[in-house]
Amino acid sequence: MNDKKIFKLLQEWFPVLELREIPKKKYRPIFQQFLAWMSAEKLGKHSQAYLMSVDSENPHENGLEQCAILQLMNSDIRLAQQQIRNRTIPLCEHYAKHKQVIGKYYNVNTQVFDIVLEEIYELLKSKKLELIIIYAE
Template identity: 75%
Template sequence: MDDKKIFKILQGWFPLLEQREIPKKKHRHFFQQFLEWMAAEKVANHFQAYLMSIDSENPHENGLERCAILQHMNIDMGLTQQKIRKRTMPLYEHYKKHKETIGKYYNVNAQAFDIVFEEIYALLKSQNLELLIIYAEAAYWMAVPKEDVEIHKFCKSFSKQFKDDAICIEHYIKLDCLRST
């Protein structure tokens, strides 16, 4: 397996990563090493990242404002954050009000995560970008260029590289299902 492939694809998508030395072969299969290689950089007074994490307890902390690609495009990410809050706040309020009926084992954050990913996806789609989601000890997301062949190669190589750690990657696609009444 060419375990260098995911790093090379990322450097192709994000030229600033070309300045970072690819981890040595004996360390490439460690997801923690991948996270360190992808770590955010402080530029001027803010952080820029290509891999954003979402706080499992507060999906509103989703790293959107750190997304380097969107920062370079001068996108107002505040509008998307407002949409996320507008859609998730009633969900949290309803759950809080009816927690005894709904049950304490219901994961309201999972439903909020779906909303967060839908809104981030909509923003990225409007900029001709795609959304990749990584499920590890936390959820991570990445905005990547709309290059289906490279995305497929990346996801396949990523899955092989980190399969022993049970880390999964998904090329997010919003399915529009018809509802029957």
């Protein structure tokens, strides 16, 4: 599948993107151009995004609140975020308490990241969604 077909497919999935001009061929392979094209929109007090950015250093910043599709489906995003916190905060507290024993080579954020993705996946599965695009810098 060529890159233009990907942009056209995204326009079919997200009708608001039909209003945006597909970038010229030389710019389509540049990820920053793609991010700009898919950028979030401000609607009232809320932002809507078609890509969710997960901060690897702070996985609780995972973009769920801005996810346009979940907003349109009236998903209980706060509940999902609370479930993520309920699972990750004890893990982080345990690591902080026992960091000397566990060692500096253990990356607790990796495990937290897995939990975040697992909870997002469960939320999407409950809505019968089949594809989500998540990126991390």
